[in-house]
Amino acid sequence: MTAQSSPPAPPGPGWCHWHKGPSGTAVLVDIIEQGSGPGRQLYACNPCREQRGLRPYGEKS
Numbered sequence: 001m002t003a004q005s006s007p008p009a010p011p012g013p014g015w016c017h018w019h020k021g022p023s024g025t026a027v028l029v030d031i032i033e034q035g036s037g038p039g040r041q042l043y044a045c046n047p048c049r050e051q052r053g054l055r056p057y058g059e060k061s
């Protein structure tokens with residue numbers, strides 16, 4: 001187990017929906033609108049965003 005220095009507060013909940021695992025670099029990339037209730041928020045980590053060309057949600061190209 002490696003001692004982790006406190007990361008600079010990741011904006012996401014620490015979960016990547018693409019590789020379906022915890023990540024310290026996950027950020028919100030999409031919100032799926034649902035018929036009822038709040039949209040489903042999708043987070044992706046750095047490697048997954050690079051692989052799939054994802055951009056943080058709300059970021060204009």
Ligand SMILES: [Zn+2]
Nearest residue numbers: 016019045048
């Ligand atoms: Zn990922």
